[in-house]
Amino acid sequence: MAMLGVRLAMGRLFEMSAGLGRPSRTYSTSPSFAEVLRLPKRQLTKLVYPLQELEQYLVPDSRPDLHLRIFDPSLEDIARSENFFAATAANRIEYLSSAVRLSHAPEFPRPEVCFIGRSNVGKSSLIKALFSLAPEVEVRVSKKPGHTKKMNFFKVGKYFILVDMPGYGYRAPEDFVDMVEAYLKERRNLKRTFLLVDSVVGITENDKIAVEMCEEFALPYVMVLTKIDKSSKGHLLKQILQIQKFVNTKTQGCFPQLFPVSTVTYSGIHLLKCFIVNVTGNLNGSHFR
Template identity: 65%
Template structure:
């Protein structure tokens, strides 16, 4: 609670003004939660909770209890957004890159890491998360395997976000050595966000990554990307298959899946809130 109070004092009224101006500057609709809150209820819920929006298409006997394990209020989601808006002493920036553990920055704040196949939309997702910090440079390329290093982004004094190279097609030659060393040695790592392509679902390389995380005993969560590009049928099929797999074959995976669209910002606000929560910056009583 004390940490949360310090955050509120740090971000203060200047951030409220910056939040408004950032929303006006943004050319992407729904990037700001303040903008989303102006939508009609049905549209709002679809943007904020896309997993719950699929319920009406499911058979009555489908278990949807895992759809609401992390179930913050709209107020909590709005509070979490403040972490992703730079102002005053709260600086959000690209910090450094590394190809080996001895090159990584020694940062004390909690850390989250984004991992996934090449071309899964990892850099696009990180860019969407930082959309209210337009000065943060997140390079997005149409060429698979664009990210070759571990890229570290500081979110003030509150947490660090790490963009890892993609695995599979066009992965860096030393990918295994780089990633395994990071996962085993990074003591302030709080959660791995493992991205799965919503158009194709689980691939062989994804299963290998999950086996690695399970072996290392690292808490992780699955994020389903590109949901705006998948048909409802394909999306539901992949969601249910992933849900069954997590229940039956994993120990360290958070039971709830996080579907997102980096284009329409569906699920982005909830994911921001989850990141704020798992890094210890946003206590939520009912989650």
């Protein structure tokens, strides 16, 4: 698709409404990984490796549709990754600034990851869950969709920057197109884009436009499936298989493994943290296969 087409697609992301959605939920307390390691094996697998836990519910001939264990870190490395997200005197985790255009964004010679998704997909809730070991960091989560109007930058120690992008679709900011397109296209230290998809709803037309944008800009990106606690196992498996098929057949730049998460049960959060630390170059050794 030509660059003009991308800009038109970005405009559609701004214009298309994803609906009012549901009110946000309260958070549970994130368990420390030391507590997680003391859980029975089945509970540990469900919490840390939700895709792996779901595999047992698949009929044998459908198993090839799920790409399991492509990112396969050890429990030891997941535990090491937790330290990057724990606020200490030597590891300050803090909000840096907000920006409505790239020229206003803070400049740091550090790897950067960003989170994008439609309004009410649970983006700010996920970032709040990632920062649960740094409770002094304020990540505002509103009951109304479309709360995030600017690019919000958070510094994770001396290691990397995490960016909360405005949501597309319902109540997107007026300058959404210029803001997001410029950032994704020109941000040189951007290492990975995390595209959030509501696992209850599945991939929407807005999400498909966001995928086109990532593909056009040749961005390495990942699909994170949010709200997995809101579905029955049968519905969740159906959505995962459909989304996995979409990734396998319709994308080139998307990492082939899906990351299902819940900010209520914290399922998948520890693995996602480890993936972030890995793609920003802060975890020795490769865990992709």
